[in-house]
Amino acid sequence: AQKVTQAQTEISVVEKEDVTLDCVYETRDTTYYLFWYKQPPSGELVFLIRRNSFDEQNEISGRYSWNFQKSTSSFNFTITASQVVDSAVYFCALRGLIQGAQKLVFGQGTRLTINP
Amino acid sequence: DTEVTQTPKHLVMGMTNKKSLKCEQHMGHRAMYWYKQKAKKPPELMFVYSYEKLSINESVPSRFSPECPNSSLLNLHLHALQPEDSALYLCASSQLLAGGTDTQYFGPGTRLTVL
Numbered sequence: 001a002q003k004v005t006q007a008q009t010e011i012s013v014v015e016k017e018d019v020t021l022d023c024v025y026e027t028r029d030t031t032y033y034l035f036w037y038k039q040p041p042s043g044e045l046v047f048l049i050r051r052n053s054f055d056e057q058n059e060i061s062g063r064y065s066w067n068f069q070k071s072t073s074s075f076n077f078t079i080t081a082s083q084v085v086d087s088a089v090y091f092c093a094l095r096g097l098i099q100g101a102q103k104l105v106f107g108q109g110t111r112l113t114i115n116p
Numbered sequence: 117d118t119e120v121t122q123t124p125k126h127l128v129m130g131m132t133n134k135k136s137l138k139c140e141q142h143m144g145h146r147a148m149y150w151y152k153q154k155a156k157k158p159p160e161l162m163f164v165y166s167y168e169k170l171s172i173n174e175s176v177p178s179r180f181s182p183e184c185p186n187s188s189l190l191n192l193h194l195h196a197l198q199p200e201d202s203a204l205y206l207c208a209s210s211q212l213l214a215g216g217t218d219t220q221y222f223g224p225g226t227r228l229t230v231l
Contacts (some may be wrong), residue, residue, distance in 0.1 A: 005229065037222075047220075091159075108157070
């Protein structure tokens with residue numbers, strides 16, 4: 001079975017602080033894909049990143065960075081110098097190549113609040 | 117352009133009504149999805165259409181009836197819903213690439229209230 005755990009239900013920080021959202025996953029697939037989505041109050045899920053299981057290189061995009069570690073089955077997301085517009089619910093998701101190839105398995109989400 | 121559109125944005129219906137949700141994409145994607153999302157929960161997959169054919173039905177009650185008239189359109193027909201069906205209904209699409217490098221892009225959702 002596939003599973004994604006986001007242990008942090010809610011995080012609240014002051015603007016300009018750095019914040020890391022944790023994501024731990026379980027899968028028996030040797031090839032799989034990990035995703036992060038952002039869901040602002042408007043409701044739309046906005047795609048942020050996809051990472052393949054065979055590519056452990058970390059990625060940085062502006063203030064966003066992702067740390068993928070297969071050894072600990074984690075795919076953590078860091079926002080540097082947070083801004084109020086970063087306030088949203090963030091979902092980590094997993095999709096296997098074999099098991100449920102078309103299904104995204106979502107974590108429970110982390111509600112991030114950035115206070116001015 | 118990664119735009120998926122959904123109409124209406126909001127819908128209020130009675131338990132005896134029949135209504136439809138509409139989803140549209142013009143990215144040439146060959147897979148389309150319906151999700152249901154309750155408050156403070158992650159999205160739950162309902163249906164998947166691949167190449168305009170229903171490929172996944174996650175044991176959804178028959179009062180929800182999906183339809184894919186063509187590769188760009190996805191409808192969800194609603195009939196005799198219950199108040200617990202009130203939720204945000206999200207549509208998504210993806211290219212259906214070989215090798216698994218497939219990303220789902222979501223629409224803004226329809227917020228449904230059943231009275």
